[in-house]
Amino acid sequence: MGKKQKQPRALQRVSISVTRWMGTPWSILLHSGIFASTFVLILFGIDSNRVMLILTTAVSLEAIYLSLFIQMTVNRNTESLEEVEEDVEDISEDVEDISEDTSPVEDSLKVIEQQLTQLAESIHELKKHQVIEDTSQK
Numbered sequence: 001m002g003k004k005q006k007q008p009r010a011l012q013r014v015s016i017s018v019t020r021w022m023g024t025p026w027s028i029l030l031h032s033g034i035f036a037s038t039f040v041l042i043l044f045g046i047d048s049n050r051v052m053l054i055l056t057t058a059v060s061l062e063a064i065y066l067s068l069f070i071q072m073t074v075n076r077n078t079e080s081l082e083e084v085e086e087d088v089e090d091i092s093e094d095v096e097d098i099s100e101d102t103s104p105v106e107d108s109l110k111v112i113e114q115q116l117t118q119l120a121e122s123i124h125e126l127k128k129h130q131v132i133e134d135t136s137q138k
Contacts (some may be wrong), residue, residue, distance in 0.1 A: 019069045035059070037049075 020026055038055045042048050 019073050
């Protein structure tokens with residue numbers, strides 16, 4: 001079983017490497033060189049129709065493989081996005097839970113704020129009465 005699990009991983013690593021390399025300037029240069037050099041076959045006496053057939057076949061095969069690599073990349077990115085979506089959903093649920101947990105605290109803080117406001121008003125009134133009493137005793 002260990003070998004079966006390692007093979008797809010190794011194959012995935014190779015496909016990722018090839019996909020990354022295909023998008024580089026070096027890949028463009030190499031492919032351009034190969035395609036241009038195909039026409040050199042005419043100088044060796046190979047019929048131009050046959051050269052075009054070889055070139056067309058090679059380009060078609062390459063297009064098939066490139067489309068497969070592109071689809072593999074799309075699949076990999078889709079899987080990655082699905083994982084991110086799951087993480088976002090989990091975080092969203094956690095935020096909702098925290099919000100629900102803090103709601104009673106917020107309500108308690110509002111009650112405490114009201115009580116402190118009333119207490120401050122009472123202290124202010126007491127101070128006013130005390131000042132009045134102090135001035136009346138003088």
